[in-house]
Amino acid sequence: MTALPDRTERRLGLVIDLDTCVGCHACVVACKGWNDQGYGAPLSDQDPQGGAPQGTFLNRVHSYEVVPERGPAQHVHFPKSCLHCEDAPCVTVCPTGASYKRVEDGIVLVEEDACIGCGLCAWACPYGARELDLAAGVMKKCTLCVDRIYNEALPEEDRVPACVRTCPAEARHFGDLSDPESEVSQLVAARGGIDLMPEQGTRPVNKYLPPRARDGWGEETDVLAPFLAPVAEEPQGFLGWLDRTLGRL
Amino acid sequence: MHPAPSIILFTTLSGLGFGLLVWLGVDPTPPTGWVAFAFYAIAYALALAGLAASSFHLGRRDRALKAFRQWRTSWLSREAWLAVLALGVSGLYALGLLFGLALQPLGWLGAALSLATVGATAMIYAQLRTVPRWHHWSTPALFLALSLSGGALLSGRVLIASVLLLLSAALQFWVWYDGDRRFARSGTTLASATGLGERGTPRALFPPHTGSNYLLDEMVYVVARRHALKLRAIALVLMTLLPLLLLQLPLPHFFGFLALLSHAAGVLTARWLFFAEAEHVVGLYYGKR
Known part of the structure; x- marks a missing residue:
């Protein structure tokens, strides 16, 4: 059924720290690697060694520059994957029921055997979280590594999404956002986690922690700076003459 | 958005075909015999050609019939159902006309279903909040107006x-x-x-x-x-x-x-x-x- 559940028992999701993300793209590679071999059709590439390579990815890292009114611009790396929205518009538009949101943990998944590849869910998603695999002809999206997080064949520390497990900066956190006591909920509360495009009414589960304000032009950039300040207020000698003469013209 | 030829053809042709079905269905003095056959053949050719074109943009055409499953939530699914119902009911009405029998209420129902099909097509686009240009009542209004104009032209009104x-x-x-x-x-x-x-x-x-x-x-x-x-x-x-x-x-x-x-x-x-x-x-x- 592509009707959304009234409520889910848990809200599993990611919390992404824009303050600590260093933009290394390790999560992109880990995601592509894991989803090449397990759940559903493997993420394909088209023309990978050629002149115009492209492929299916479930996670991509954008980079933005934020220019404040005063002071230097801040550079923010911005990983983006499915936000497992509570009001997921991608689910309700699906004509076949291939798209669904799980009641037990809120994960949004695609039943690939039922997908006709019409692409309407990708049109309905404001975040660009769904990509049609051009080789398999079915829609691919982040599964929150549903084949890792419940997988008892894996060591316990590996039972998190591949992107979270691999992140060297620990900018990605995984947990239950419906539980106010969970580590991720505490992080969101402490750091003022936000929703992306709240005006789209999707109520995303994943939260983003805004970067801390830290860059700025300080009062004193260096202890030697005062010695480098210009000494002469008024130009003297030839420059002074030139300045006065030009001023008179 | 990518202007896929399959979708452009689909919305244009099926709009004309279902528009013609609307006017044929509400006609108080409908054509009968071979004239009716000719009109309905044109309407069906247009509508079916459009529907066939739409299947070309699917990643997995072999599973196209699954699109009928989620009519409760999905406009695409509703469109599929309405198209089949409109063609079915109008077909029955046309069958009567061929033999000189005008079952007027059946014609009206076919017209209403044809109109609803065009409306459902437009709603596929109008429902998308992610595309602000489409997310507006004017999208179905324009689709319906153009479909009815084309249908009126086709039926010589x-x-x-x-x-x-x-x-x-x-x-x-x-x-x-x-x-x-x-x-x-x-x-x-x-x-x-x-x-x-x-x-x-x-x-x-x-x-x-x-x-x-x-x-x-x-x-x-x-x-x-x-x-x-x-x-x-x-x-x-x-x-x-x-x-x-x-x-x-x-x-x-x-x-x-x-x-x-x-x-x-x-x-x-x-x-x-x-x-x-x-x-x-x-x-x-x-x-x-």
Whole structure:
């Protein structure tokens, strides 16, 4: 059924720290690697060694520059994957029921055997979280590594999404956002986690922690700076003459 | 959005076909015998050709029948059901007409279902909040107006077609005018998309990958938008003004046919623009529209 559940028992999701993300793209590679071999059709590439390579990815890292009114611009790396929205518009538009949101943990998944590849869910998603695999002809999206997080064949520390497990900066956190006591909920509360495009009414589960304000032009950039300040207020000698003469013209 | 030829053909042809079915269904003095056969053959050819074209944009055409499953929530599924019901009910009515039997209520039901099919097609686009230009009541209104105009032209209703063409022209003109402002009105910006607006003005610095991807190919279509104004003028003239003029001339069969061809070419152009000009909010993440 592509009707959304009234409520889910848990809200599993990611919390992404824009303050600590260093933009290394390790999560992109880990995601592509894991989803090449397990759940559903493997993420394909088209023309990978050629002149115009492209492929299916479930996670991509954008980079933005934020220019404040005063002071230097801040550079923010911005990983983006499915936000497992509570009001997921991608689910309700699906004509076949291939798209669904799980009641037990809120994960949004695609039943690939039922997908006709019409692409309407990708049109309905404001975040660009769904990509049609051009080789398999079915829609691919982040599964929150549903084949890792419940997988008892894996060591316990590996039972998190591949992107979270691999992140060297620990900018990605995984947990239950419906539980106010969970580590991720505490992080969101402490750091003022936000929703992306709240005006789209999707109520995303994943939260983003805004970067801390830290860059700025300080009062004193260096202890030697005062010695480098210009000494002469008024130009003297030839420059002074030139300045006065030009001023008179 | 990517203007896929399959979708443009589908919305244009099925719009004309179902539009004709509407007028045939409500006709108080319907044609019978071979004349009825000819009219219904044209309507079915157009509607079915459109539906066949639509299946060409599917990634997995072999599973197309699964699209009937989720009519409770999905407009695409509702459209599939309504199309089959409209064709079925109109077919029964047509069968009666062939033998000189006009089961009028059946005709009305077929007309209503045909109208609903066009409405459902338009709702597939109008429901998308992610494409502010489409997310508006005027999308189904324009689809219905054009379908009814085309149907009236096809069924040779000169006065009704003239009035509807005028209405469609006015509506299309306003849709372009207002549509250009809807993205800004939607309130979705790179600032809201990234949540970085509070500390300054965000700007895309560099993309996540050097090549293109499905999202950019599908949602961010910019080629030939620079000709949009010229194309709008061409579409408006071909779709409404020229047919309107041709309808007022004598020799209704000859000039009426020309009016129909002009109208169809105009609707194809307008549909191409409908997709090519629509901006998806995901383009913001890539610093594109």
